[in-house]
Amino acid sequence: MRKASYILITIGFIFISCRNDELKDNVWIGEYSTNDDREYYFSEENLISFENEEWVAKGVSLNYGEETRYGNQGMFSEQIVFNEDWTEEDPIEIYDIQTVGGDSLVLRSPNSDNFHVYRKLSEIAKRSENIDISGKQYVWSNNNFTDTIYFKENFEVLRKSSVQFSAPWQRIEFSGYDILFMYGDVPYVIQRKVGDTIFAKTFHKENIEHKFIELNKNVW
Structure with missing residues (x-):
């Protein structure tokens, strides 16, 4: 039982590490946010990157705020937390990494059917x-x-x-x-x-x- 648990933890760690490698040193630009039923589409006015084991994001004054935000991700977690020491002016943001593939990143709001779609920016x-x-x-x-x-x-x-x-x-x-x-x-x-x-x-x-x-x- 203990050996099986260890194997599962190891597989999970490798999976998360591989996924983070796909995210590493890339910049992702917001495309749209919607819900599972596609009842609406809103522009995603935000940029996000994963640099030096830290998440960095920046939006605009009317959406997300224009200050640079920094987020953390636990070692065995696929959840990103921005503004952990939140205030009323800077509310906490929590996202689950749903999918990463090719030039697309999808983040989901926990306990919600809302998700956010980002596209990877090219260096050129x-x-x-x-x-x-x-x-x-x-x-x-x-x-x-x-x-x-x-x-x-x-x-x-x-x-x-x-x-x-x-x-x-x-x-x-x-x-x-x-x-x-x-x-x-x-x-x-x-x-x-x-x-x-x-x-x-x-x-x-x-x-x-x-x-x-x-x-x-x-x-x-």
Whole structure:
């Protein structure tokens, strides 16, 4: 009986170690959160990484907060705990690692049917130059649509396709990645600028390439 228990513990330890090796030194960008019945989909405005045996995460001011958060994972556990010494301003976050495979990481909220889907970022998505978008207007295009967008200096974003559309925007740096958030949307990875064109990418079930071509005249 004791030998069988030891074997099970050893197998469990090897399984968790292998899983952590898949997570190690990678950065994961939020895609969406939903529940088992797929009754809703919300953008996951958060980034997470596993570095030096420690979990690190960062979100935006309106979702998760913009302060860097640090989490722990027990040696024989597949549960991640952020803000263990929590306060009302910084509530505790607990996630179970559900699956890790390929470029996908799924975290589940304990005792809940809610889960969060993340995608692994490639090293080539890192940005090496300083790109300023504040106060500028762009033609924004991808394979699905073309629009005009204005990143106002007060961190409000406007889209020409909808005079009703107005939302906060925010940029953060995380492990060498330049991330643009437009509240209620998935995170955008700003990759490079060539001439007047900024290239960015979002990570859905299919990766989507975006171009932002700067306008020289005010269209608002």
